[in-house]
Amino acid sequence: MSPRTARRALVGVTAVATGISVLAVLLVLAAWRNDRTIESDMGTATAEVLSAGSLRSAVSFVTPDGITHNPRLGVLYPTRLTAGQRIEVEYARNEPDLVRVAGRDARVAIVPSGSVVVGTWLVALPVLLVLRGRSRTESS
Template sequence: MTAKTERVRRIGWYAALVVASLVTVLGVSLLFAAIRNDSAIEAELGQATAQVESVAFDRTIINYATPDGIIHSPANGVLYPSGLAAGQLVNIEYDVGDPELARVAGRSAANTLLPLGSMIFFTWLIAGPLLWWIRRQRLAYRRSLAESAA
């Protein structure tokens, strides 16, 4: 093993640690964002029936009318849209102060726990053994250097 290999392993170790840490921070941030959105909706709760216009990978677009007769279609879609299909009517809850913020009625940030928890778990399930293996290789290299110097 050469010093170059040692350097590559060191960079790989830090890269794996940074990527796994970033995924963890992003997952926790998403959970806190969902909790914040739920709090905003519950502070000024409005309820309506919405029609699902389109379902895509990144968002589910809905249309609904508020009591003042204005039709709203949140640009970022509805929160917690799993299981919805285009053309479906669904009960929603929205923030009266910001009708762009809407969620499917009866759903909350708790719906994000399983997907985010799974994402973080599997990230560390891969990163943990990888970090252990790289560290073990680096320690073996240092040991061999110490033995050859002695």
């Protein structure tokens, strides 16, 4: 591997690891922003879980004006839900499709996002060290 190729590989691995880390941080910031939106004009309701998954769970709930909502993107923070379960949800009254499981907030996104960042760098750092060693060896 030429020093130029090794340098490009170093930059590439660093860019990918940094990009993944930035995306993980943005995920937490977006969750925090959604929470602020919900809390600024919050409504509560009892919802039925229509389908449950680790990344997306569909719910249906009725707001005080009698309108049934089934948020297209599902409910925020959907872990440990089961289909048919009745849960309390909090939603933004001015945007009822923005809904979260009551009592959960952006803090539940910190550990998974942090794990992604740590895991990314646990893989990237040894690769960077090997590439750096190769570029030094071949440039000598």
